[in-house]
Amino acid sequence: MSSSISVDSLHKSFARNEVLHGLSFELPPGSVLGLIGPNGAGKTTTLRCLLDIIRPSSGTLRVLGEDPRHSGPELRRRIGYLPGELILESRVTGRRLLNHFAALSGPVKRGRIEELAERLAVPLDKQVRELSKGNKQKLGLIQAFMHDPELLVLDEPTSGLDPLLQQEFLAMVAEVRNDGRSVLLSSHVLSELQQSADRVAILRAGTIVANASVDELRANAVRKLRVRLEDGQEALDDATRRLSAVPGVDGLRTLPDGQLEASVHDGIRPLLTALAALPVTDVVLEEPDLEEAVLTLYGTNHGNGHPATATGHRTRRLERHARKES
Structure with missing residues (x-):
């Protein structure tokens, strides 16, 4: 078999x-x-x-x-x-x-x-x-x-x-x-x-x-990146420019405490190359959020009107009808 x-x-x-x-x-x-x-x-x-x-x-x-x-x-x-x-x-x-x-x-x-x-x-x-x-x-x-x-x-x-x-x-x-x-x-x-x-x-x-x-899903999941730099607007502007050009880095923004935050959804080697050229004092690259990756694949909006939810209600009604007819 x-x-x-x-x-x-x-x-x-x-x-x-x-x-x-x-x-x-x-x-x-x-x-x-x-x-x-x-x-x-x-x-x-x-x-x-x-x-x-x-x-x-x-x-x-x-x-x-x-x-x-x-x-x-x-x-x-x-x-x-x-x-x-x-x-x-x-x-x-x-x-x-x-x-x-x-x-x-x-x-x-x-x-x-x-x-x-x-x-x-x-x-x-x-x-x-x-x-x-x-x-x-x-x-x-x-x-x-x-x-x-x-x-x-x-x-x-x-x-x-x-x-x-x-x-x-x-x-x-x-x-x-x-x-x-x-x-x-x-x-x-x-x-x-x-x-x-x-x-x-x-x-x-x-x-x-x-x-x-599960390993393949995790490899393709989104990681969260936070970077702290030496003080100075010039360093922050340079880091923003360099990281924005890295493939797979999206949603780059400056946090109130001066850190940069972004989403990373591709290989990290180009990211590491870019970080090596910056005056980084701290960096955090979180473990991939597998749950978020799965929710993205099957749709994150589970409220009224979501196609999968509507399909589910209709499927259950049809199954009940089919049992009554049989």
Whole structure:
């Protein structure tokens, strides 16, 4: 099997409204791919197509080497899935609910449920209706991980978890990857993907606008530069002239305390050459802001009327309509 997931030219339409526009990506075995984007970008719709919860309009899908439309329960037992909208039976204990899931998903090692429950600090003997949102989310994570699936498909998995348990979740993902299994992870939390993903695919309005490693994204991210010079307007004017001519240096301005500030979005060697010729007393070049780079790729305006937001509202309405019609 060459890829855990292979997607080629995936399109999905609801009625006449196309919400996925030809997505193509691969998830190699033993790796973690993060899907990130604003609400309505198409993350959940993509995951549902992969799991045959909804059917694509066109395109080719392969999950663990099989077509999910024709593989049935045998393929699903090889996958651990956590939906973004988790709905659990409320009038049973967590333990009874997980035992039910274990009977559906395939063999679960003896003691595995208790081991995961201890790691995630979830009380198994309380009724689900008595649990907080975070503890219900933990039950969802346990049912996804407990049968050691070949592939994990996780939609917003850390929703409702406190920071310490988010770190425990990331450790669980790392164990899956180290075991040669694969994870497709949809998230709004960029720091989560920075720590866990080998590659990140950024979705905007149903289109992948970037697919790169975290290091590649960081290399192309914007750095903030601040320069302090020896006193004197002549030195300040000379520095402004020289730095303005450096490729990749933008937004140069003088701060109230006399420092120069700019954005740097290209290689720093020409910048260092220019700085070497100036009477610099202090220089700060900040670590690239990866979050800002990602926001730039999928649009920073998340207010009313943003295309991705409007697409998201329309997609959810169309999916609800399609379920009612089916």
